[in-house]
Amino acid sequence: MATIGTALAVVVMVWAAGALLSGSGGDSMSNAANRQTITLTSNPQSNPPPTGRLVPAWASSSSSAPSSAVTTTTTTPPPPPPPGPCPDSALKVTVTVGQPGYRVGQHPEFTLHLTNAGPVPCFRDVSRPLRYLVLAAAGSPVPLWTSVDCYTAPTHEVPLLAPGQESRSSVVWAGRTSAPGCPLSRKIVPAGMYTITGHLGPLAGPPTTFSLQG
Numbered sequence: 001m002a003t004i005g006t007a008l009a010v011v012v013m014v015w016a017a018g019a020l021l022s023g024s025g026g027d028s029m030s031n032a033a034n035r036q037t038i039t040l041t042s043n044p045q046s047n048p049p050p051t052g053r054l055v056p057a058w059a060s061s062s063s064s065a066p067s068s069a070v071t072t073t074t075t076t077p078p079p080p081p082p083p084g085p086c087p088d089s090a091l092k093v094t095v096t097v098g099q100p101g102y103r104v105g106q107h108p109e110f111t112l113h114l115t116n117a118g119p120v121p122c123f124r125d126v127s128r129p130l131r132y133l134v135l136a137a138a139g140s141p142v143p144l145w146t147s148v149d150c151y152t153a154p155t156h157e158v159p160l161l162a163p164g165q166e167s168r169s170s171v172v173w174a175g176r177t178s179a180p181g182c183p184l185s186r187k188i189v190p191a192g193m194y195t196i197t198g199h200l201g202p203l204a205g206p207p208t209t210f211s212l213q214g
Helices: 003-044
Strands: 090-099 100-103 109-116 131-137 143-146 166-172 193-200 208-211
Touching: 090 208, 109 131, 109 193, 143 208
Parallel strands: 100 208
Antiparallel strands: 090 109, 109 166, 131 143, 131 193, 193 208
């Protein structure tokens, strides 16, 4: 009986030791599994998901946006040249009469107009020896009177004329004939139709017609 009891005691101890070893091994495996599971779920990923608003790659500071700036070059035109003398082609010579008709013995007034008809300002010598009027009977080339025969005082007039600007000079005619040197024997011009023509040096304008009534 003692032998059987001893054997049973040994069996119980072996079983208990086996149970103890079996329970300890199971807990170790379970803990290891738990630790492995916790490690896999708690480690951060190498590329964490972005937080906040997503910014496209082309809008990042490192991207190169196309430039809309345009470079312009402003060129300053050269200043206009200084005015030169008016060419003959730029001058318009005309004469106006104070009224269409006068009576014999009256003193008609004539005005000479020298106009810059060109596109740019220019100057021209319009001194008295160069500008003059010629009066003749209508249809006749023979002068009866000229404004320089008895008015020879020299002047120096070189105005600067803008486009469309004119120089004017007026003369009052005494109603008598004249000749170079202004002789004293001057005759009264009778009634009739006459023309008055303006001149500036070699330039001559169109004749203007007026009448003298008896």
